[in-house]
Amino acid sequence: MPKVTVLMPVYNAEKYLREAIDSILNQSFTDFEFLIIDDGSTDSSLDIINSYTDDRIRLVINDQNMGIGATLNKGIELASSDLIARMDADDISLPDRLEKQYTYLEAHPECSLLSSNVEVISETGERLYLYQRDSKLFYFNLTFYCWIYHPSVMYKRRHVIDAGMYPSTFSEDYRLWSKLIRKYLIHNLDDILIKYRITNQSVSNSVLAEEYRATAIEQTKENLRYFVGENYTIPDDWLEAYRNHFDPLCNPPRVKDMASCINELDVITPHILKKDNINRDENSIKLAAKMKKEHLLKSFLKKIPTKDKVPLLIQTGNFNQLAKFLSSWSSNKLKDLF
Template sequence: MSALTVLMPVFNSERFLAQAIESILDQTFQDFEFLIIDDGSSDKSQEIIRSYADPRIRFLHNERNLGISPTLNKGITLARTELIARMDADDICHPTRLEKQYAYMQANPDCAMVSSLVRVVSETGEFLRQDQFDSRYFYYNLNFVCWIYHPTVMYRKGAVQKVGMYTAAYSEDFELFWQLARNHKIHNLPEALLDYRITNQSLHQVLKKQEYDQAQKEQLLRNFRYYAGEDYTLPDKYLECLQHDFTSLLQEQRVSSLYQCIKELRFLNQKILAKENINADPKAIAEAAYYKERFIVSALVRQLPRHKAVLFLLSLGKMRMLKQLISSKLLSHKP
């Protein structure tokens, strides 16, 4: 039996599919089955997959398009190994990705999922950015936003099945990762092991952006209620702000709303700190909470009229930032 399964769903991915497949077949770690499930493609995706004679490839075809979550759940069920590495049909794995993640999971049997950083690239493969996320802050930030890139994860089949596998039609990765983090250790390797491609077919950023945005708002409220109680709620403008979309709050231009949003963030931070969790590191949570508040306040202040920025900082007791504002030196911030 193989040591792990690489699970890759495919849907009309002919443009980048060969590059994705070859980046898996060329891994330094070779002991895997490569489970590829075509979800009813109408382009040449099936033809491309069938052109590879590598015996590690297991190719399955959905007779009709089921969607990402049912297809992934099918793959998890059919995987022959306990360790499953996710892959997407338009991304590129770095050669040592599987080797390094497999080694980590072997050395840490209590860890349910390991991810990595990525290089974000354009459709044509040009480098766009590399996020410098601090792995110590993943647990805290997973309550607000998904820092984890889906095709970088390697997880344990049993742990994923225990939390119900993929249960959401949209933002399915965010949902699964948060559920895993409630009761299982997760970890992020602090190096880029995959090129993550942004295309005009990206579901969460282009084709289904509205649906994904709404799903994430609902997930945020669910996350917050886990800490603050079932009756806890927040208006959409605050949910958006906590995900670093400041449009609605800035359109209002109301200092009282800005202050209330930060007050709610401080309340949630206290609740997160108080909740026992296998991933909880109080020092890391406190640091992450500090940086999040500083980032939000700094971003808002930069876009407010000067007199409102002064009132906002006064209401929060941010005297140091106020002095820097008055001297026209806005606080630099850490993402």
């Protein structure tokens, strides 16, 4: 039995597929099966897969297109190993990815899901930015949006099954992680182990983006109800801001709502602190909440006119920052006079 199953769904991925496959077959860690499930491709994806003779590849072909969630669940059921590493057909795993993740999980058997930092690349492979996040901030921030890049994870099959596996909706990864962390420990490696490719076909760039957004928002609402109470509600515009979409509150500027959105974290955070959870660490949650409030304020201040900055700082109680702003503003005004 292999120590790891690498699970990769494929659907019309001919453009980047060979690079993705090669990145797995050339791993420093070699004791794995490479479970590739073709979900009804109509391009040359199957021909590309069949051109390989590596006996670690195990190809399964769906009779019809099932969609990503159902295909992943099928892969989980077929996997030979309890450790499953996710892979997407347009991404690149760095050569030591499997080795570093397997080594960590062997040394930390209490961990159920292990993700990593990633390098986000363009269609042509150029670096766009590095996605680097501190593992201790994940638990708090996963309440609001998906901090985890799906193809960066290695997880325990039996725990994912216990959590209910993937839903059939969009945002299937976020919905699964939200259930998984309620029972099992997660961690993120500081290492960059994946090159994650943004393409025109990526959900966030496609005609399905709005449906994906709506599903993710619904999961955020569910997470907040889990922590705060089943009748808890806040405006969708606040939820969008928590997910780093600031325009709904900033165009035009709605200072009162911005302040309320920031201050509401002081209501939510104590509930997260009180909820019993294997991932709960009081200091990490408080730090993550503090950083999120600071990020919200900074982002709002960047987007609103000068006349709105003072009331926002007052309504959020940031008086030290207000004093600095007024001092800087006064100095600049004086300079303009001479």
